[in-house]
Amino acid sequence: MLPLPRMKSFRANLFWRHFASYFVLILIPVMAASVLTHVLVVRMIEEDARKLSDIVMSRFTEQANTEIQSLRTNMINMLNTSNIRTLLKEAGSLSDGSHRSEMIQSLREQLVKLQSSELVSKAYLVFANHDLIIDGDMYTNKGYYFNIRYPLDSREQALFSTDLEGKKMMGFSEPQGSDLPVLMSYPFNTVSPEVYLVVNLNQSMLQQLIHVEQDWVAGTAIVGTDGRVLSRSGAMTEVDLASLPLQPDNRSASFNVAENKAVSLVPSHFDDAWSYLSMIDMQTLMKPAHITRLVCWGFLFFFVLIGSIVSYHLSRRIYTPVMEIKEGLKARGSEEERLHAGDNDFDVIKRYSKLIVSENEQLSQLVSGMMPIVHEHFIARILQGQYRDALSIETYAREISFPYSRKAARTVLCIALHYEVEYEQLSESSKSFLMAELKERIRGLVPASLWLCQTKPDTLACVIHQDPFLQLHPEEEADLVKLALQLYANYFKATIGIGSTVQTVEELHLSYEHAVSLLQRRRLHSGVEICSPSTSPESQRFDSFLTVQEVNRMLNQCKTREYDKVLQSAFAILEEGVRLNATAVQVKQLCADILNTWIRAAEAERKDFNVPFYAGLFDKLNRCMTIDEVNNLFRDIHAFLFPAPEAAEDTGPGKFSGILDYIHQHYDQELSIEHFAASLNMSVGHFSRTFKEQVGEKYVEYIARYRLMKAKEMLLETDLRIDDIAEKVGYWGRNSFIRVFRKYEGITPAKYRALHQ
Numbered sequence: 001m002l003p004l005p006r007m008k009s010f011r012a013n014l015f016w017r018h019f020a021s022y023f024v025l026i027l028i029p030v031m032a033a034s035v036l037t038h039v040l041v042v043r044m045i046e047e048d049a050r051k052l053s054d055i056v057m058s059r060f061t062e063q064a065n066t067e068i069q070s071l072r073t074n075m076i077n078m079l080n081t082s083n084i085r086t087l088l089k090e091a092g093s094l095s096d097g098s099h100r101s102e103m104i105q106s107l108r109e110q111l112v113k114l115q116s117s118e119l120v121s122k123a124y125l126v127f128a129n130h131d132l133i134i135d136g137d138m139y140t141n142k143g144y145y146f147n148i149r150y151p152l153d154s155r156e157q158a159l160f161s162t163d164l165e166g167k168k169m170m171g172f173s174e175p176q177g178s179d180l181p182v183l184m185s186y187p188f189n190t191v192s193p194e195v196y197l198v199v200n201l202n203q204s205m206l207q208q209l210i211h212v213e214q215d216w217v218a219g220t221a222i223v224g225t226d227g228r229v230l231s232r233s234g235a236m237t238e239v240d241l242a243s244l245p246l247q248p249d250n251r252s253a254s255f256n257v258a259e260n261k262a263v264s265l266v267p268s269h270f271d272d273a274w275s276y277l278s279m280i281d282m283q284t285l286m287k288p289a290h291i292t293r294l295v296c297w298g299f300l301f302f303f304v305l306i307g308s309i310v311s312y313h314l315s316r317r318i319y320t321p322v323m324e325i326k327e328g329l330k331a332r333g334s335e336e337e338r339l340h341a342g343d344n345d346f347d348v349i350k351r352y353s354k355l356i357v358s359e360n361e362q363l364s365q366l367v368s369g370m371m372p373i374v375h376e377h378f379i380a381r382i383l384q385g386q387y388r389d390a391l392s393i394e395t396y397a398r399e400i401s402f403p404y405s406r407k408a409a410r411t412v413l414c415i416a417l418h419y420e421v422e423y424e425q426l427s428e429s430s431k432s433f434l435m436a437e438l439k440e441r442i443r444g445l446v447p448a449s450l451w452l453c454q455t456k457p458d459t460l461a462c463v464i465h466q467d468p469f470l471q472l473h474p475e476e477e478a479d480l481v482k483l484a485l486q487l488y489a490n491y492f493k494a495t496i497g498i499g500s501t502v503q504t505v506e507e508l509h510l511s512y513e514h515a516v517s518l519l520q521r522r523r524l525h526s527g528v529e530i531c532s533p534s535t536s537p538e539s540q541r542f543d544s545f546l547t548v549q550e551v552n553r554m555l556n557q558c559k560t561r562e563y564d565k566v567l568q569s570a571f572a573i574l575e576e577g578v579r580l581n582a583t584a585v586q587v588k589q590l591c592a593d594i595l596n597t598w599i600r601a602a603e604a605e606r607k608d609f610n611v612p613f614y615a616g617l618f619d620k621l622n623r624c625m626t627i628d629e630v631n632n633l634f635r636d637i638h639a640f641l642f643p644a645p646e647a648a649e650d651t652g653p654g655k656f657s658g659i660l661d662y663i664h665q666h667y668d669q670e671l672s673i674e675h676f677a678a679s680l681n682m683s684v685g686h687f688s689r690t691f692k693e694q695v696g697e698k699y700v701e702y703i704a705r706y707r708l709m710k711a712k713e714m715l716l717e718t719d720l721r722i723d724d725i726a727e728k729v730g731y732w733g734r735n736s737f738i739r740v741f742r743k744y745e746g747i748t749p750a751k752y753r754a755l756h757q
Contacts, residue, residue: 022307030303034296041292053280057264060212061276065269067119067209072170075197078110079186084195104139112136121179121746122200126164129194152176167191170271172230178203178747207233218279230274374400376453383461385509393505404505409466411474412499412508413481414515417458418625423491434491441484446477461512474498475532482528493625495522498532522584524627544586546593558601563642570594570634578627591621591630602641612732613670656694667707668730673699704740715753722749
């Protein structure tokens with residue numbers, strides 16, 4: 001090897017020789033191309049960027065003008081085609097005839113049609129010389145409307161009253177919450193109008209309308225000649241609007257550039273007093289030009305760097321292994337000094353090898369800790385039939401180091417776990433520890449070798465290897481597993497299915513399928529039940545369906561209001577099934593027939609068929625695991641479907657207080673007006689009128705407002721999803737909850753949560 005000084009000198013000379021050749025042949029043409037690109041291409045991009053800004057702004061203003069002009073045309077057509085003038089003539093006579101009602105109904109239908117637009121959240125008519133307001137839902141006086149129906153505070157009412165003066169042709173009022181009122185007077189050409197058509201624009205929809213989906217548009221707004229901002233979208237703030245170089249009296253389109261911002265001001269077509277304003281981020285708009293400029297310089301720098309690297313690489317040809325090892329150890333931080341202790345390069349390599357071995361041992365320990373989980377997953381896939389041939393099982397077992405004997409007598413015990421309420425209340429960590437503890441107890445009680453795995457969340461499979469020395473029968477081993485399961489009776493009930501005994505590991509899925517099929521023989525017992533092939537089903541002679549005579553007897557008892565006999569008949573049928581040792585499947589089929597018969601009888605009188613509620617009853621029936629649970633469920637269903645007749649009671653405020661208390665406590669449940677009316681021996685119509693007189697609000701609206709009050713508390717105080725909140729306040733679906741929430745609050749639940757948090 002040459003001495004170090006001579007080598008450095010050689011590398012320097014070689015480096016500059018190669019770099020000079022590279023500079024002449026490659027770098028000079030690259031520099032010329034970069035300069036040409038910078039002069040021509042960048043200027044073309046800048047000009048195209050400005051043209052793109054003009055095109056986007058013209059399309060944006062055209063779309064917004066079309067929507068607002070369409071709304072203005074609809075408002076004018078509504079006032080022209082309506083019979084408001086005739087209604088004004090009859091309003092002075094205070095008549096309440098059918099003709100006046102028909103005119104008001106016609107106006108309401110036109111208002112509903114007007115507010116069908118997504119831009120309109122509400123439309124109503126305000127009569128200037130009469131105490132009358134008409135909207136799509138009702139007509140009433142101004143005090144009730146602005147205090148109860150559409151509440152405004154005193155400041156908003158004062159500002160709104162000021163705007164309801166003089167001639168208005170689509171005049172914009174002050175915002176009211178999330179709405180922006182737009183006013184139009186009628187008759188059109190008078191300074192003392194008699195009627196004002198008020199259309200509340202949805203601010204969020206208006207913002208979406210003027211929003212431009214371009215990253216170089218910092219924000220858009222609709223501004224007036226007096227500097228008033230009608231609506232704005234994007235990141236533009238009031239400070240930005242105040243600092244922009246605007247000329248409010250200039251009605252021609254303009255494009256002003258100030259520092260890194262540009263302002264585009266386009267006059268509107270719907271009103272000369274308003275203009276469309278867009279604030280453009282020039283850096284973003286000109287980003288392609290800047291990128292092209294940077295690419296040119298980067299391209300040049302890249303070639304310089306490549307030339308330097310190639311020249312340096314050609315000047316350095318020999319590297320020793322020790323140098324590569326030392327360079328690789330630089331990234332190890334504090335360990336580098338310990339590894340480089342000493343001058344012997346062999347010692348450095350030796351220490352580095354020991355470090356690699358130590359890290360591999362730690363990784364091996366980590367993998368070993370995960371192997372039991374991998375083995376359980378492998379066993380579960382064998383039982384479910386995903387691996388059915390000996391070759392694939394052997395291959396995968398070798399990859400995960402799973403020891404097994406291919407030919408051996410094995411029996412699968414399938415354990416179906418039926419979880420109790422106490423188990424559902426546990427955390428996921430507690431459930432995992434509980435399941436691990438159960439597996440350890442089973443391994444401790446069963447003397448034979450076994451495999452355990454969960455094939456489903458509620459199914460535990462136990463593969464028992466038959467020991468020729470112990471000579472235990474599968475039923476005896478199932479009894480030992482039963483002892484372990486009985487210790488956890490507070491958390492779940494269990495049923496054990498004993499599969500057939502197979503001789504090879506690839507046949508285990510047959511034993512598992514057999515064990516699963518035997519679980520259908522489970523009966524409604526409270527303890528752990530074992531279903532084995534030797535226990536023949538004795539309930540085959542049991543009929544799991546009601547006879548025609550039994551159905552007719554129950555229906556006749558309901559017609560004669562002998563409700564106690566209906567319940568006793570059901571209990572007698574169930575007791576017969578238990579006496580005949582019927583399976584749980586057969587008993588539940590019979591219970592489903594009984595429940596169907598009860599529902600038919602109840603609906604024949606009540607006429608309030610509720611599919612979700614009755615479906616819930618069948619779901620509760622399927623979850624019952626013992627005959628006592630079935631009997632208790634039938635008692636509750638019987639008490640609800642066939643309530644005992646009550647004597648006539650007082651229907652005064654005290655009685656309705658009890659109903660209100662019940663609503664407050666059970667607002668998350670089905671609250672049928674027929675149920676409350678029947679409890680007071682009233683018709684539905686009489687109950688509805690009396691409820692409104694006593695409470696001051698309709699029954700449906702009272703329940704809706706109370707549920708929305710609870711929903712708003714959950715929206716602000718919890719992180720529950722909209723679907724979960726809808727279920728907790730008594731709505732069956734997300735869409736119905738959002739529709740009612742928007743009707744009373746004017747916005748969706750998600751927007752309400754975002755605005756108040």
